[in-house]
Amino acid sequence: MPVAALFASVVITVRALELFRVLQLCCPRMGIQPFVRALCDIHSIAPRPYLSTQFSITYDVYLAILANVDARVQAALGRDTPNWRLKNACPACMYKLEGEVPIPLPFLATIDGNNSLKRFWRREREEFDADGKSVPGASKERLDNRVTPGDYYLPRDEVDKWSKEGLEELMRGFVPGSEVEDEGEGCTERWQNMKEDMTACVYGMYDETGIFPALCRHGFLLVVVDMVKSGELAKYGFAVTAHLLRVLGELGLGYDIGCKYGKMVRMHPALSSLTAGNNFRSLVGAFHGHAHNRQCQLSNLATYVSGMGLEDLEGCEKYFSQSNGLAATTRYATAFHRQQAITTYMKHADTVGAYQGLSLLLASKYRRALKIKGTLPLLQQTMASLGVETRSVFETWLQKEKVYLASLKKEPAHETLQMEYYQKLVNLRDHQERLDAIMGVETPFIPAPQDATYAQAAAQTRRIEMQRRHATEIRDKTLAGVQDLEIRLGGGPRWVPEDEEWVKAAAMLRNRRYQRALDELEGLVVARMFELSKVNMSDTGYKLRKHIAKALQARSKGVKSALDTYNTAAAALSPPRTPLTWDQIVDYAFLSDFDLLREGREDICDEPWAQPGGRLAMDQHFKLLRADEEIARLNLEIPRFITYMADEEAFLIHHEGRLRDNGNTVLAHQVWLQRRERGRFHALHMDRLVKLSKEPGFTASLLRGVSVNKEREVPAPPARNEDDDVEMPAATSAPREDGGEEEEDGGDGDVDVVADALEHILRITA
Structure with missing residues (x-):
């Protein structure tokens, strides 16, 4: 490969380029510079800066040739x-067979944004305007009109169609009080990418600020878009969702903000028509579901949604x-080289990574499902101890929990007015007592102006008069608020501490303080849980670990302070609530039971679904x-995969022969x-699936089916003529002493070898 189109003085072998391509795909952190330095060491020459540039130019040409x-x-x-690649991205998801039993939600995917693959925006030094304020310098990005081949990326102009204008139209179509509005209520404050002021910010240092991919449940990439000069905006999800639906x-679809995102999709004027007839459902992943409130989990967590199976919808995190290893080589690359590296890696991750592990993933999912099914006797024992006769009772418990949580969602307007009126009365009483105390202070005697104490006495008098005036103004302002609330409450005598309404409103206000203390405690505990997961995550650098450790120390102090506040508010209730300990709130963070601690308008302490044993049985x-x-879903996916392997092999063999017969060798x-690229894994896949078939409880079929998609059909081989048959020579044998024929030496051994080989061939072709 020459490094220049004309008059090349340096060439690089194709073997070296291919070695670098494969090494970088296996280790994305390795860039061109360390590889060129290694070549210099091998050839015993001094490294030069231009060698990396020459290698980069040649490597671009090599990748262009491969793409062509x-x-x-x-x-x-x-x-x-x-869209042929997208329609055939995953054999287990998309290679449907004839005679399949329909299942709900036949195709599952997950989307999310990742800001690791950012790219610095090359700009001149900062400049200063007439006012002396610094402004960003002009862009000095290299002009490069090359386009990365393939259809993994959605174009930027396609994504921008779903930007601000679509959101403004969405908000104009928003109908307050609709059923969709209630979904995911209360989760907004927990996620930064659900806040408009957070997601609309522009990163001045970067051009592309990350990627926003969509993957199927088996890890195959479907489509990806670049996040450009912004955080995780709604337009990226809209563009990806619309493309997948079409x-x-x-x-x-699984998304960490699936509760609110599903509402936005159904309200969008352009997306609502696509989702209407396509059975669209937006859900929350199992890991991110811990940060959503309990009511949101009961509606959007995969555990409680029929047809979801054991899917966790967290494929993007894996x-x-x-x-993320690509970040080291793409952070300072050009726009074309960054997208080229990402596309090359994604294709390799599909062809080698996801496809190689597909059978292992299917087997792991099947074994996990069988293991969970093995816990049925334990559930039956628990039901007997709880006095539950049938499992249908758990469905009733779930509905009761939903109804109870819905009652905690919003305070009635009348109760809110009563609590506000009570608080105003308390404030009015305090302000009146303060005014009476100030009015009771005697005004000091003011001596004659020529007296030495005149100035001091006059200043004290002015101070007392100012305090009286301020106290009177505050009392009158509070009194006006009390009078306004009395009118809104419908009149009646003013409450006094001995009244029943006063006592009832005071109890409601204490309960509100308790619930707010509980909300603050829950938020801190969930944030601490995510920080702990980040500490133990791979590829977390030392400095980041130290930073998170310091944040955890501060967070722990905040959690302890919030815990003390909660216990104080719980003790003020009547009757007082049981105080919480550190171990209990950590357990609550994982069981998502914080909502059950809230004081409702009905007592649920004796409800079976609120007891720890009942909740564990219901979850089981x-x-x-x-x-x-x-298991029902896997019983469809395993035959699909087996049929795909056989059909793909036969299809490629047919076209290979056709091209060779036409002279295009x-x-x-x-x-x-x-x-060969994918076929090298087929024997490994069959071995894994055959081992899985020996598991007790396995009910899938390992036989080849008939695909609904006929594009891989190959014509049948021509019928053979009897005259073309070649007569096979008879096996020679030596006579035996008993008059029979003696078999050749090693005959039994040959038969065993042939039998084993035939069994192996039949098992693979099955």
Whole structure:
């Protein structure tokens, strides 16, 4: 490979370029510079800065050649139609077979934003305007009109169609009080990417601030967009969701803000028409669900949604933990080189990473479902101890919990007015007592002006008069508020501490303080839980770990202070609530039971679904339901995958022979390379699935099915003529002493070898 189009004085071997490509795909942190330095060490020459530039130019040409070859192969195979890759991204999700039993939410995906793959915006030094304020310098980005091949990325102009204008139209169509409005209420304050003032900020240091991908439940990348000069805005999710709905149809989507995002999608004038007939459902992932309130979990957590199986909808987090290694090589790259590196990595992650581990993932999911199903006897014992006759009771418990939590959601307007009126009366009494105390202070005697104490006495008199005037103004202002509330409450005599209404309002106000202290405590505990998970996460640097450790120390002090405030508010209730300890609130963070601590208008202490044993039994019931659904889904996905492997192999073999027969041996060789790229894993997949089939409780089929999609069909081989049959020579054998024929030496051994080989071939072709 020459490093220049004309008069090249340096060349780089294709083997070196291919070695670097594969090494970088396996270790994304490795850039061009360390590899070139390694080549310099091998050849015993001094490293020069221009060598890295020459290698980069040649590597771009090499990747362009590979992309061109791949495009020609796809065209020869008839796979160059729009969105072909997306429609065939995952064999287990999309390669449907004839005679399948329909399941709810047939396709599951997950989306999320990741700001690790940022890229610095190259600019001149900062300038100063006429007022002396610093302004960003002019851009000095290199002009590069090259476009990364492939269809992984959605264009920026396509994404921008869903920006501010669409959101303004969305808000104009918002109908207060609708059923959609209540979904996910209370979760907004817990997530920064749900706050408009947070998501609308522009990062001046970066151009692309991260990526926003969508993946299927098996880890195959569907589509990705760049986040540009902003945080995680709604337009990125809208663009991805609209593209998936148009191409794939039915969609169950997991997102860390799935509760509010689902409401925004259904209210959007352009997206609502797509979601209406496509069975769209927006849900919350299992990990992020801990930070959502309990009522949101009961509606949007996969555990309580029928048809979801055991899917956790957290595939993006696993994907980011691997792709974050690209940040070291893309942070200071050009826009084209950054997108080229990301696209190359994503294709490799699909072809080698996700496809290689697909059978292992299916087997792990199946074994997990079988393990959960094995807990049915334990649930039956728990039901007997709780006095529960049938599992349908747990469904009733869940509905009761939803009704109870809905009653805690919003205070009635009349109660709010009563509490505000009570607080105003208390304030009025305090202000009146303060005014009476000031009025009772005697005004000092003011001596004659020529007396030495005249100035001091006059100043004291002015101070007392000012205090009286201020106290009177505050009393009158509070009195006006009391009178206004009396009118809004419908009149009647003014409350006094001996009245029943006074006592009732005081109890409601204490309960409100208790609930607010509980909300603050819950928020701090959930934040601490996420920080702890970040400390133990791989690829977290030393400095970041130290920073998080300091934050945890401060957070622990805040949690202890909030815990003291909560226990004080709990003790003020009548009857007092049981104080909490540190161990209890940590458990509550994972069981998501904070909402049950709230004081409702009905006593739930004796309800079976509020007891720890009852809640564990109810959760186990829903896990068993999801395990049955997971097995039903896997019983479809495993035959799909097996059929795909056989059909893909036969399809590529057919076209390889067709191209070779037509004299295009070079393109036939490229088809063979593509067949080998994934075909090398097929024996491994079958071994894993055969081992899984021996597990007790396995009910899936390992037989090849018939695909609904007929584009991989190959013509049947021509019928053979009897005249073309070749007569096989008979096996020679030596006579035996008993008059029979003696078999050749090693005959039994040959039969065993052939039998084993035949069994192996049949198992693979099955």
